Amino acid sequence: MFDIHLAQQVVNGLSIGLVYALIAIGFTLIFGVLNVVNFAHGEVYTIGAFGGLFLITAFAPPLVAVLLGVMVIGVAYNLMLLIGLPTPAQMFVKGAILILAVAIDAMANRR
Numbered sequence: 275m276f277d278i279h280l281a282q283q284v285v286n287g288l289s290i291g292l293v294y295a296l297i298a299i300g301f302t303l304i305f306g307v308l309n310v311v312n313f314a315h316g317e318v319y320t321i322g323a324f325g326g327l328f329l330i331t332a333f334a335p336p337l338v339a340v341l342l343g344v345m346v347i348g349v350a351y352n353l354m355l356l357i358g359l360p361t362p363a364q365m366f367v368k369g370a371i372l373i374l375a376v377a378i379d380a381m382a383n384r385r
Contacts, residue, residue, distance in 0.1 A: 310372060313379035314355060322348040 297319055304312045325347035329340050355378060 311375065313375040314382060317379065317382040318348060318351055318355075321351045 297316060300315050300319070301312070304310070304315060322344045326340050326344040329335060329343045335343070
């Protein structure tokens with residue numbers, strides 16, 4: 275009476291739920307510390323996920339190397355985003371950080 279399809283759907287649901295939880299924790303942490311919604315958070319997660327997929331398909335390294343590579347890709351992407359951010363002394367407008375986050379999101383979603 276063991277249904278393999280049901281078990282596979284449970285595993286799929288748990289993995290997608292864990293991804294949603296990870297992104298939600300990141301949003302909560304950033305909003306709790308900075309009081310700003312970071313709209314580029316999803317893009318950073320997606321770049322890391324596709325970087326891991328590329329590493330796995332192109333080189334087939336062990337899992338630890340993939341995790342380290344994904345961390346390096348995520349840090350590099352975040353550093354590229356920080357280059358365009360103004361310093362706190364330049365942030366005189368209350369909503370400037372929010373406008374900047376929306377602009378980064380729009381640039382990341384250009385097709």
